[in-house]
Amino acid sequence: MKFTFNLILAFALLGTTTIFAQEGKVKKGNKKYEQYAFVDAQQAYLKVIDNGFHSADILQKLADSYYFTANYESAAKWYGALYENYKSDMSSEYLYRYAQSLKSVKRYETSNEIMEQFYAINGSDNRTVFFAQERAYLDKIAELERFEVSKVDFNSKLSDFAPSYYMDKLVFASNGRENSAGQRTHDWNEQPFLDLYIISNKSSEGKKNIDELSGKINTKFHESTAVFTKSGDTIYFTRNNYTKGKYRKDANGTNRLKLYRGVKKENGNWEIEELPFNNNQYSVAHPALSPDGKTLYFASDMPGGKGGSDLYKVQILTEGFSEPMSLGDAVNTKERETFPFVSADNKLYFSSDGHVGLGGLDVFVMDLDENASGKEVYNLGKPINSYIDDFSLIIDSNDGSGYFASNRKGGLGDDDIYSFKRLAPLEIECAQQLEGVVIDNKSKQPIENAKVLLLDEDNMMLSETVSTASGAFSFELDCSKAYSVRSTKDGYSTEEKTLASSSENNIKLERKLQLKKGQDLTVSPIKVGSDLAKILNLNPIYFDLDRYNIRKDAALELQKVIAVLKEYPTMKIDVRSHTDSRGKDSYNKILSERRAHATMNYIVETGGINRSRVTGNGYGETALVNQCSNGVQCADYVHEENRRSEFIVVAN
Structure with missing residues (x-):
């Protein structure tokens, strides 16, 4: 420690004249910063830092210069340097900007840690909605209670899941029953392989006749998650990669899941074929059909996806199928999206642990437009969802009844099927409007033709407009989302406000952006010969x-x-x-x-x-x-x- 102190003192004495030189660069940088000439300010500050000198003020202004020019990667770097070197002096404002910059470069864990600190300091600040929104959302979906859930009497002591409508009957997957294939077990959990079963009476009352699905669908390996055409003569289902007696594995020795189609023949058996977009190297599973039977949805971990498994669709053609198409960012996340189901009123239900939920897999719903592309995703809430896995939901949109599976506590086996009835309409349309005004911070007069940007929670631009003669602007918002609104104009500062829309439909939010006029705003023309x-x-x-x-x-x-x-x-x-x-x-x-x-x-x-x-x-x-x-x-x-x-x- 003494040796280190002596070294610091020696370098301080030798560097006195150098410090004075750096002060000149800092003054130049500050002047440019005050004039909102951020690029020039950056160059001046960076020269000082490259020479080994910095302060909290320099790092704040350097980071701000990148933040307000949407260079979030550099902003995160220099807010990070500010945090590392001057954490005790760092105001909550800079904690917030640091957290936002980190989110913009997808460093979510660190962003959440910084936002925790901001939240602790500014719990009453309206910007905490960015952080508290998820918590409030979780509280809301925990209290939705749109459905009444009941136990069914046909579960086994092992796994029962993937209910599916088949004419007036119910088909599901189970490994808890004796079948003609015997009780062979697989290595994963030493439990029997899954087969498909049919219940001749699907109502919740009366004795159930449960039989193995006939027609040579089941094999000695897994079969699960089936969907049938309205006529009942075609089935799509999931099976291990086992075709024509051949059991295939991927490059790592894993047997993957594949989709198969069966067409019922006159003798009652199904003529089985493997779907052409399967692959030995990844899984394709859990089929669902559009109401018109022309589109097939499924889950897959094929290359190019966003997460553990994504949802895809293909068009069912006269000869074969179209190429698989991802359902996109509205549905797919970095985690798992799986078990799709499309109801008769063209709503997509699926399970995910990537969207905000109560825990494990939750069931979500979204409307599908005419092109089957996604809109907004909504959590079905309790009691459909729990803090464990909830999945493979099907629903009769006429009366709001249906079935799903869950491994929640209180069941008979590992996974159990539950029935439900809808108690309230499933209103999932929601929109709001932001109305604001841009004014001069001193005169309070409106600023016309100011550029106004609407940004999402990752600081990506969603929409752009300019203020009117009265300084007014407006944007359409989705419900239950976090936003920023930012205004710029030559000769003025950049002003940004944050907001979060609620889950209430058709309401208006208001924001006022006050821009500060610069001190010396003469902009030099770009000279001939400049690069x-x-x-x-x-x-x-x-x-x-x-x-x-x-x-x-x-x-x-x-x-x-x-x-x-x-x-x-x-x-x-x-x-x-x-x-x-x-x-x-x-x-x-x-x-x-x-x-x-x-x-x-x-x-x-x-x-x-x-x-x-x-x-x-x-x-x-x-x-x-x-x-x-x-x-x-x-x-x-x-x-x-x-x-x-x-x-x-x-x-x-």
């Missing part, structure tokens, strides 16, 4: 080795260039493309020319910019930005610095 990449603080427009296609990260940066060209309709630019030194000089020249043309074409064709305003050329390896010339050994990421495009202003 827009530097002025806009663009990430480099990189290309992959030997390629000239526009990468996704490059497209994002090109959109910023397009925005400037639209803002300045007389501006013209020259696109200059460069390669690294690898490969022949002549080849690199051709490659860079192709990259320049690809960049120009993107700006013109995608951005809608007149071609007369964009010129360009390729310069090959003639203008390297580092030492990696011919024959010099460099890492790929160092070479990548030379694979770039510049955007030189040639007229303004």
Whole structure:
């Protein structure tokens, strides 16, 4: 400790003149920040920090400059530095912005930890709805009680689930009954394999006749989750990957689930075929049919999904099926979505542990539009859902009765089937409106033509408008969601307010945004000869080795260039493309020319910019930005610095 103290003192004495130099840079940065010239402020602050100097004020303003320009990754970085170095001095405002920035870059766990601290300090602040909303939502769905749930008398001491309507009968999966296949067990839990059974009397009263589903559906492996066409002559069901006596496994030795279709023949047996979109390497399971029988829904962990399992659909064609299509972000999460069912009134019911719920798998519902794409997802609440797994729900939309399975306490076996009756209408349509005004914070006069953005809870823009002559703006909102509304205008500060819509239909929320006028807001015109990449603080427009296609990260940066060209309709630019030194000089020249043309074409064709305003050329390896010339050994990421495009202003 003494040695460390002496080192610190020695460096302090040697660095006195350096500190004075850094103070000058800080003053420059502060001036730019006060003028809302955030890019210039960033450059000044970063130079100070690169020289080893920082303070709470510098880190706050640097992080804010990124936050208000929607660069949330950099904002999270510098709010994080503020938190690490000056946590005790960090106000709740910066805790909140830090948490929001973390959410925007999908660092949810850390965001929740920071929001906990914000909530502890500002429990009465209206912005705590972002954090408290989930808790309030959980309280609400725990009290919904839209249904009356009853036990049925046909459960076994093992697993019974996946009820399905079959004409006037009920089919379900079970492994708790003796059957013709005997009591073979599988390795997972040493329980018997599942088979499909049929109840000839599906009402809750009277003696039940339970038999194995006939027609050679069941095998010595698992069968479960069936759905039937209205005519009853076609069945879709889940089975282990066991086709024509062959038991197949994936690359890791796991036998996956597959979907099969059976068409009933005159002798009562089912003619079974495997569906063509199955795969030995992943599972496809739990079928559901649309009311018209033309669309098949299912769950799968196929590559490209969002989570453990996602919901998909295919069109049932005269010959075969369409390609599987994900139901999208409205339904699928990073966790499990499974056991779909579509009711006669075209509502999709499914189970998930990725949407906000009471615990484990909960049952959710959403309306489907004419194209079977999703709208808003709603939790069915208690008593359908519990704090354990609740799944495989089916419902008769005419009378609101149905069945589902759960492994909640109080059942007879591992999974049990329950019946239910709907007590109240299932109203799931809900919309609200945000009405606001943008005013000057001193004069209180309305500000016209201010840009107003509606952002979701991850700071992604949902909608954009401008204020009217009276400063007014409005947005349509979904219920039970968190939002931010942000306003900007040249010469003014950026102002942001947060809000959360409730579950009540057709109400209005109000917000007032007060913008602060800047002190010195003379904006220097962009000079001829300037590089827009530097002025806009663009990430480099990189290309992959030997390629000239526009990468996704490059497209994002090109959109910023397009925005400037639209803002300045007389501006013209020259696109200059460069390669690294690898490969022949002549080849690199051709490659860079192709990259320049690809960049120009993107700006013109995608951005809608007149071609007369964009010129360009390729310069090959003639203008390297580092030492990696011919024959010099460099890492790929160092070479990548030379694979770039510049955007030189040639007229303004």
